[in-house]
Amino acid sequence: MAGGHPGGMASFRAFRYTAPMDFIPFARPAIGREEEEAALRVLRSGWLTTGAETQAFEREFAAFLGADGGRTLAVNSATSGLLLALDALGVSGENAVVTTPYTFVSTALAALHLGARVYYGDIEEDSFNIDPAAVEAALNAHPEIRAVIPVHVGGNVCKMDEIGAIAARRNAAVVEDAAHAFPARTGAGFAGTLGDAGVFSFYATKTITTGEGGMAVFKDPQGARRAEVMRLHGIDRPVWNRYGAARASWEYDVVEPGWKCNLPDILSAIGREQLKKANLLYGERKKIAGEYTRAFEDWDFLTLPPDSGANAWHLYVIGIRADKLRIGRDAFARLLQDAGIGVSMHFIPHFRFTWFKKNLGLREEDFPRAAQRADSSISLPLWPGMTGEMVQRVIESVGRIGTEQYARKR
Numbered sequence: 001m002a003g004g005h006p007g008g009m010a011s012f013r014a015f016r017y018t019a020p021m022d023f024i025p026f027a028r029p030a031i032g033r034e035e036e037e038a039a040l041r042v043l044r045s046g047w048l049t050t051g052a053e054t055q056a057f058e059r060e061f062a063a064f065l066g067a068d069g070g071r072t073l074a075v076n077s078a079t080s081g082l083l084l085a086l087d088a089l090g091v092s093g094e095n096a097v098v099t100t101p102y103t104f105v106s107t108a109l110a111a112l113h114l115g116a117r118v119y120y121g122d123i124e125e126d127s128f129n130i131d132p133a134a135v136e137a138a139l140n141a142h143p144e145i146r147a148v149i150p151v152h153v154g155g156n157v158c159k160m161d162e163i164g165a166i167a168a169r170r171n172a173a174v175v176e177d178a179a180h181a182f183p184a185r186t187g188a189g190f191a192g193t194l195g196d197a198g199v200f201s202f203y204a205t206k207t208i209t210t211g212e213g214g215m216a217v218f219k220d221p222q223g224a225r226r227a228e229v230m231r232l233h234g235i236d237r238p239v240w241n242r243y244g245a246a247r248a249s250w251e252y253d254v255v256e257p258g259w260k261c262n263l264p265d266i267l268s269a270i271g272r273e274q275l276k277k278a279n280l281l282y283g284e285r286k287k288i289a290g291e292y293t294r295a296f297e298d299w300d301f302l303t304l305p306p307d308s309g310a311n312a313w314h315l316y317v318i319g320i321r322a323d324k325l326r327i328g329r330d331a332f333a334r335l336l337q338d339a340g341i342g343v344s345m346h347f348i349p350h351f352r353f354t355w356f357k358k359n360l361g362l363r364e365e366d367f368p369r370a371a372q373r374a375d376s377s378i379s380l381p382l383w384p385g386m387t388g389e390m391v392q393r394v395i396e397s398v399g400r401i402g403t404e405q406y407a408r409k410r
Contacts, residue, residue, distance in 0.1 A: 024393060026342035027205040030281055030384040031270075038269035045265075050074075050232075053265035057272050061215050064275060068189030071224035073216045073231060074268060078179045078201035080261035081216035082110035084230055085197035086147060088223035089173040091116050095146035098138040099177075100130040101350040101362070102370040103151040107177050108350060111149070118360060119145065120350070122367045127306035128153035128317070128346075131369075132162040139170040147173040152181035152191050154305060154346065155207075155312030160186070160194040175199070179214070180314035182207050183278055191310065192217055202267075205383075207281050207312060208274035210267040226256075234258030284384035285313040288391055292316055292380065295395040301325050301402045303376070315346055316382040318398070319373070325405045329376050332401060336378070339397040344379040 042053060054074050062072045075081040091097060093115025099107050101120045108118045119142050121134025130150055139145055148167045150158040160176075167174045174195030181191035182200045192198030197220075200206075202213040218224035229236060234256035263271075274281075289311075296302050296318065303319030320329040327335075333343050349370045351362035364371050380394055 023340045024342055024381050024386075024390050025383075026344050026379070026381050028383050028385060029204050029209050030277070031209075032273075032277075034273040034276070035270045038273045039266055042266045042269045048266050049264045050262040050268075051265045053272065054263050054268040057263075057268040057275070058215070060272060060275055064183070064278065065190050065193055065217070068185075068193040070193070070217050070219040071221060073218070073224065073227055074263035074271075075199075075214045075216055075231065075261045076263050077106075077212055077261075078177070078199050078203070078214035079106040079110055080231075080259070081199035081214045082107065082149070082175065082177065083113060083259065084227040084261060085175045085199055085216050085218070085223075086111055086114055086116070086149075087230060088218065088220075088227045089147055089175065089196060091146050091173075095144045096142055097147045097149055097175075098135060098142070098145050099149035100151050100153075100370070101367050102128055102130075102153060102347055102373065103177065103350075104179075104347060105350060105353065105356075107149055107151055108356075111147075116146070117142075117144070120362065120367065123153075123369045123373065125369055127156060127308070128373060129156065129158040129306075130163075132159050132166060135163055136166045139166065139172060143170070145170070145172055147175050148195075149175050149177055150195075151177040151179075152184065152312070154315035154317055155180045155184055156306050157181060157184050157186055157191045157194075157308050157310040159308075160188070160191075164195065173197070179203075179206070181312045183282055184310045184312035186310040191312070193219075196220065197223065202271055202274075206314060207285065208271065208278050210263065210271040210274070213263045213267050213271065229256055230258040231261045232258060233260060281384045282312065284386075285382060286311075288382055288386055289313040289316050291391050292382075292395065296398070299399065299402060301406060302398070313382065316380045317346060317377050318380060319376040320378060322376065324407060325402065326407045327405045329378060332405070333378050335401045335405075336397055339401070341394055341397050342381055345374075345377060346379045347374065349374050 058072045096117035097111040098119045102123050119138045124131045176195045176198035178192030178198045179201035184191045198217045200215045202210040234254045236253045236255045301324040305317045320332045350356045351364050
């Protein structure tokens, strides 16, 4: 059954954050005894790198996705997964991709490392996600675009039906950057399974974590096979047991100039335990996000994060309305930090980075919506294990600062 793994509620609650309330971190992984024991099991096994644990993790992740998924490959980062997915779908120096500037740089870097050109489309007016109309405009202007890379920013799923239809008309592949989006699900299936390929992140701040790592999902078996070969130096067969099996063969061939993108067993073992708790961890994120929204929805000095109805709630991003307050976003964030609230900013758009401006010719004025969001957004603490007292302290701090800095009309 898709998404049917049970959560270990009692064990998870035993590992709630118990540090003093003088500081609430922006993020903290939910690690329990099961993950500790899994890591010890691998340490004691004598085999630490990619092997049986990783193969089991891939099978279990595929089972979680159920009929929505395809071939799953564990990788050492979502960045590596994007590199493999784009390569498998034919992205190279002879063509290009289109994506959003409002994402971490790894989304574009994966294509750039393949020699491809990167074009950008602005985000939607009412969300952080790429505007389907901007995707269509890019495809019309640049027929060499081979792939569209929508990013589900904060876990809020893009308009994949529209993007998929636009890409299909131009014979372009769709590679979902679903780093934020596990385990959000639409009526059509899990985010990350709605395109030709999708990539998840298991970084320490994500819904489930392996510390570092990710999972790539492929619809096309041929593309998956190429990614499997390219994942480990272009070697033509699995060779993980060549040191442990009594009659293992040391013979192999290198058929492509691949990379080293494999996920080791010690991290996969942690991921297997996290996957069992995925629905529980997701439920806690949704609960905290709901508490924030109920508290903030009547405060006119804030804008609330977009919610398409399919949202993994990796981030809870508020917008600071400069027209309502005497201070801007940066000052508001500093006051939250002074109050002991850990915050972050998502994202610094690509057009504000030196290399991208210099080499890709990006101009801020071409992306007014992304620029406006970047200047007004603050990401609040949102992680399983936050106590009710912590959530209320975040809410009260936002409210107090907003009230004190409110620009009342005279």
